């Protein structure tokens with residue numbers, strides 16, 4: 001005959017199973033790619049692209065400065081070389097030289113501006129890469145811990161399922177149906193302990209006759225109010 005302690009033992013196993021399965025679902029949900037990491041990786045890729053473009057512009061700017069300098073040197077050579085004596089030509093050359101020198105100065109400013117921009121972009125990229133590396137290290141550590149917890153939970157669940165199979169023969173079919181029904185109704189709490197004559201499930205004071213019946217240990221006795229299976233210790 002099924003006794004209240006038999007049903008309680010089954011309930012304890014089922015509650016442990018519920019907890020382990022809920023935690024496993026939680027652990028599995030946390031496993032895999034992190035959206036935060038994906039977003040940071042994308043940010044880093046964008047910064048790298050920006051830096052590549054800046055370096056390419058720097059390359060063009062360097063070429064452009066050299067070009068203007070070369071032209072200025074050429075004009076300077078003509079102007080002071082002594083081969084040209086015509087005042088009109090000399091005045092024109094002088095004007096060309098001034099204009100080229102202004103161009104060199106302007107292009108050098110652009111070049112310096114780019115150097116500053118590149119330095120800033122490199123610093124920003126460096127700090128983002130460091131941040132990404134740190135986050136990736138934490139993520140890898142967390143994933144390893146989750147993987148460890150997952151296999152531990154799977155072992156625990158397998159053990160509990162074995163225990164449940166061993167406990168089932170002690171609970172007859174009608175008692176099992178009653179237990180399942182009450183378990184669903186009372187969020188896993190089908191069995192209630194009795195303390196000082198009170199059902200610990202719903203806190204009602206139980207009639208003496210019911211208490212005596214429960215104490216006798218013959219068959220399952222249910223609370224008159226919440227209908228849980230009563231266990232008198």
Ligand SMILES: [Zn+2]
Nearest residue numbers: 199202223226
């Ligand atoms: Zn009750």
